Amino acid sequence: MTPRPKQVTLQEPFRALFYSPFYAALARGDFAREGVEVRIITVGEPDRAVANLLSGAADLAWSGPMRVIRDHAANPDSPLVSFAGVVMRDPFLLVGRAPRPGFTLPDLKALRLGVVSEVPTPWWCLQHDLARIGIQPSEIAVTTGRTMAENTAAMLAGEIDVAQLFEPFASQAVAAGAAIWHAQASRGPTSYTAFYATRAALAAQRPALIGMVRALAAMQSWLHAAPVAEVAATVAPFFESLDRAVLESGIARYRDLGVWARDPVFPQAAFEALEAAMFGIGAIPRRPGFAACVDTVLVAEALG
Numbered sequence: 001m002t003p004r005p006k007q008v009t010l011q012e013p014f015r016a017l018f019y020s021p022f023y024a025a026l027a028r029g030d031f032a033r034e035g036v037e038v039r040i041i042t043v044g045e046p047d048r049a050v051a052n053l054l055s056g057a058a059d060l061a062w063s064g065p066m067r068v069i070r071d072h073a074a075n076p077d078s079p080l081v082s083f084a085g086v087v088m089r090d091p092f093l094l095v096g097r098a099p100r101p102g103f104t105l106p107d108l109k110a111l112r113l114g115v116v117s118e119v120p121t122p123w124w125c126l127q128h129d130l131a132r133i134g135i136q137p138s139e140i141a142v143t144t145g146r147t148m149a150e151n152t153a154a155m156l157a158g159e160i161d162v163a164q165l166f167e168p169f170a171s172q173a174v175a176a177g178a179a180i181w182h183a184q185a186s187r188g189p190t191s192y193t194a195f196y197a198t199r200a201a202l203a204a205q206r207p208a209l210i211g212m213v214r215a216l217a218a219m220q221s222w223l224h225a226a227p228v229a230e231v232a233a234t235v236a237p238f239f240e241s242l243d244r245a246v247l248e249s250g251i252a253r254y255r256d257l258g259v260w261a262r263d264p265v266f267p268q269a270a271f272e273a274l275e276a277a278m279f280g281i282g283a284i285p286r287r288p289g290f291a292a293c294v295d296t297v298l299v300a301e302a303l304g
Helices: 017-028 048-055 066-074 105-110 121-132 148-156 169-175 199-204 206-223 228-238 244-256 268-280 297-303
Strands: 006-012 036-042 060-063 080-087 093-096 112-114 141-143 162-165 179-183 193-198
Touching (some): 017 206, 017 228, 017 244, 036 206, 048 060, 048 193, 066 080, 066 268, 080 206, 080 297, 105 121, 112 148, 121 162, 121 268, 148 162, 148 169, 162 169, 169 179, 169 244, 193 206, 199 206, 206 297, 228 244
Parallel strands (some): 006 036, 006 060, 112 141, 112 162
Antiparallel strands (some): 060 193, 080 193, 093 179
């Protein structure tokens, strides 16, 4: 008799191109091959994901480790834990209205910058980058509160000079004549997306989660070897309204920038870069530390 698949409810915060590795694993059947039946739900409001994990409405989620860091910083007894690194460099880009060879971050002091409002992490990280070179946000003409779509339109219309965007907005802007000035991935390892769950769920669903980590590893090997067109075709059903050329452009850019991890091991350096940015700009009152927030044992067991 064939064993029944282990069932897992997995939640995404919202649909985004930089989450393509997860969609690829679903589309390719990587989780199913490991005997795990995944039911995916979209929460829409990322902060609601924590409530779903605590209530048992979901078994695990993918999202920014910043949510686990923030919870542990406020509550040392937090049950949340991250594991399995997937997006381990910053996927956000500074996009300007025209090519600007030689752009450096100090140039922002003379420019009008539209920053991301949908999620806090990219602006936290950019503020920390600026602070490390002696620049405060008050020295820059910053526009907040607009969506990336609104900032793209404002940048193309000349209302602002540069917009902080992720894909596919960046590739869409480039197709309209804009140019990539700066990739926040150039900072180096920074943890942006991993699985997270409660420690109780890690114990209760351990065989299934070990299978999911193995599935991620298989997907990651394929992701970095397959032609861009094949990757785009694989995840295209998750982006039905997106032009295929834009999808391929975004995937190629993220792969070239090293945004996507090559295996599920969660690098401590990537965690500490994010934690330092959050602490440095005052988003958390203390640093809870890698050991408190990241489970490395499950991934080590999965990878053997």
